[in-house]
Amino acid sequence: MNNDRWIGLGFLILCALMWIVIIPGQTEGADEAFVPRLAVIGLAVPSLIMLVRRPPSVTPLNFDPGTFVRSTLPVLGLFIAYIVGVSFVGFYVSTACFLVLSLLLFGERRAKH
Amino acid sequence: MFDQLMEALNMVLQWQNFFWALFGVTFGIIMGAIPGLSDNMAIVLLLPFTYYLGPIPGIAMLMGLSKGANFGGSIPAILFNIPGTPQAMITTFDGYPLAKSGKSGKALKTALFASVTADTASDLVLIFLAAPVASVALRIGPPEYSMILLFSLVIISLAASGSPCRGLIATCLGLLLSTVGCDPEMGTPRFNFGFIELAEGIGIMPMAIGLLAFSEVLLQAESWYRDRRSGKKLEEVRLSTRGTDADRLTPAEMKxxxxxxxxxxxxxxxxxxxxxxxxxxxAYLSYIWSKKKSKHPEMFGKGALEGIAASEAGNNAVNGPNLVPLVTLGIPGNLAAALILGGFMIKGLIPGPQFMESNAPLLYALFIVLLISNLYTFVVGGAFIRCARKLVSIPKPVLFSVVPMFCLIGSYVNNSSLFDIWLMLVFGVLGYALTKLRISLPTMIVAFFLGSLLEHKMRQSLLISRGDWTVFLDRHIACAFLLLTVAIILLYIVRHGFGQKKQA
Known part of the structure; x- marks a missing residue:
């Protein structure tokens, strides 16, 4: 199954979840749910089209799991630690540590002369 | 009227007005150029200072801030593909590719030229059309408003690059996000999942910073890492050499x-x-329309000067007329105008229908200062472009470290809430994922802006008509926009079907 179909299927599942579980649980009454349901229908229609149509071209997604794990996840982890640090230690100390650690993570080193 | 103009000139020609307008423009450019900070934040930070200034210098400073930040946001948008302000995100489409091809100077000067020209023209619109336009605006009620908004949403969905299906998905995601908070009529909580911080909806600052700035850091860090491992030469902006054609905007290109x-x-x-x-x-509608009308639409998205000009002119041209409902009806057009309204009220001035009659010389004085601020934007912006060289020579690892810090600050200052920082992180990851799926973030953000307004106006219309949907057909302007919307959808399906748009 190509990428467009996976994307269509994924969004259709999201639409089903919204319609059956989330909207009834988070709204009270038909008026409140009107625009969210309209938006879900608007989301479901192109998702269904992407699922059933023959895709006009097969363009691979620009996503490499290995690169994601080795580069993006550490950045995210460091930033999460930064936020936690701000709430427990304070802004200045956390920021100083974050700046130093992220420079090291990205390989920014200067030789001593 | 001549006497009022003379009185206005007398009020304007004092050194304080010139000085504070210059200060406002300079501070605005700096704030706009730093991703994570924005024009609204700049206005909020300097609003208390207006207590100590006269009405004209105070309001001139705030308006200069707004103008400066509008241009300032385009500098990192062009050099780093990270918009300094949400309205500069459209400038990244053509600004960054042009800068990467070694024409950063040309891109920045195009942005400056378009910003100042459009800002000046729109200020003239404000000056000459304020009164007659206000009378038309009075006739736009909730049904007309909602159909204009629906028309705008359909246009941005269909014109999203690559695929109308993805455009529609982006629009509907934005609409869904706009429903978080509380119901506009009942006031009951909706989609806040028990978080009290979401009672007023998703904050635009954490959302925009996360989607535009933080996700871009993740994407650029990933490509930097991949290129470094493969030994590939890093794709960076090549600064244009001073004095060459790549650094200049020639008269032919201006024309x-x-x-x-x-x-x-x-x-x-x-x-x-x-x-x-x-x-x-x-900015977005201007870009889309210019692409349609261009002789070379295939160049858009690859470094077209017209693309940069359209986006910058579109976003700057909003400034002047945005003040029309403010000064004539007392209705602020956006957050910046609302803050400027605060500035007016601090000085004891109440904009509204009587304001033009009772304070005409003051209003004309402010209009003159607006035009002077455009000149300052041109001069100060030009000086900043020369300093832009220093920005590009900053090593990427330093940028990847500093920008997240500014993202954290920018998310926090709005409400002094750690929740907003977490929200920014969530949107950063969402922005990363949606970019990988090739779903347009600008479309989603625009739909978010318009979604709550659309719902509010539609439900108001149905309240007025007591649930009768024909209210959108009975009102001429509303009906016209509704038919236009349907016609555009049908025309699009007939011409393109449901497939991906063919790239020329």
Whole structure:
């Protein structure tokens, strides 16, 4: 199954979840749910089209799991630690540590002369 | 009227007005150029200072801030593909590719030229059309408003690059996000999942910073890492050499951009007059329309000067007319105008229908200062472009470390809430994922802006008509926009079907 179909299927599942579980649980009454349901229908229609149509071209997604794990996840982890640090230690100390650690993570080193 | 103009000139020609307008423009450019900070934040930070200033210097400073930040946001948008302000995100489409091809100077000067030209033209719109336009704006009620908004949403869905299906998905995601918070009529919580911080909805600052700035850091860090491992030469912006054609905007190129700037000024002015729509939508609609009208639409997205001109002119042209509902009806057109309204009230001035009659010389004085601020933007902006060289020579690892810090600060200062920082992180990851799926983030953000307004106006219309949907057909302007929306959808399906748009 190509990428467009996976994307269509994924969004259709999201639409089903919204319609059956989330909207009834988070709204009270038909008026409140009107625009969210309209938006879900608007989301479901192109998702269904992407699922059933023959895709006009097969363009691979620009996503490499290995690169994601080795580069993006550490950045995210460091930033999460930064936020936690701000709430427990304070802004200045956390920021100083974050700046130093992220420079090291990205390989920014200067030789001593 | 001549006497009022003379009195206005007398009020303007004092050194304090010139000084504070210059200060406002300079501070605005700096704030706009730093991703994570924005024009609204700049206005909020300097609003208390207006207590100590006279009415004209105080309001001039705030307006200069707004103008400066509008241009300032385009500097990192062009050099780093990270918009300094949400309205500069459209500038990244063509600004960054042009900068990467070694024409950063040309890109920045095009942005400056388009910004100042459109801002000046739209200020003239404000000056000459304030009174007559206010009378038209009075006739736009909730049904007309909602159909104009629906039309705008359909246009941005279909024109999203690559695929109308993805455009529609982006629009509907934005609409869904706009429903978080509380119901506009009942006031009951909706989609806040028990978080009290979401009671007023998703904050635009954490959302925009996360989607545009933080996700871009993740994407650029990933490509930097991949290129470093493969030994590939890092794709960075090559600065244009001073004095060469790549660093200049030639008179021929200025002339080439003028029709685009004129068109975008008209669109931006129309968007600015209608309260609530905002600079981002002005930029986006101008870009889309200019692409349609261009002789070389295939160049858009690859470094077209017209693309940069359209986006910058579109977002700057909103500024002047945005003040029309403010000074004539007392209705602020966007957050910046609302803060400026605060500045007026601090000085004891209450904008509204009587304001033009009782304070005409003051109003004309402010209009003159607006025009002077455009000149300052041109001069100070030009000086900043020369300093832009220093920005590009900053090593990427330093940027990847510093920008997240500014993202954290920018998310936190709005509400002094750690929740907003976590929200920014969530949107950063969402923005990363949606970019990988090739779903347009600008479309989603614009839909978010318009979604709550659309719902509010539609439900108001149905309240007025007691649930009768024919209210959208009975009102001429509303009906016209509704038919136009349907016609555009049908025309699009007939011409393109449901497939991906063919790339020329």
């Amino acid at each position: 080439q951009c003028l029709p685009t700037i004129a068109r975008s000024t008209l669109i931006g002015s129309f968007v600015g007059i209608v309260p609530g729509i905002g600079t981002t939508v002005g």
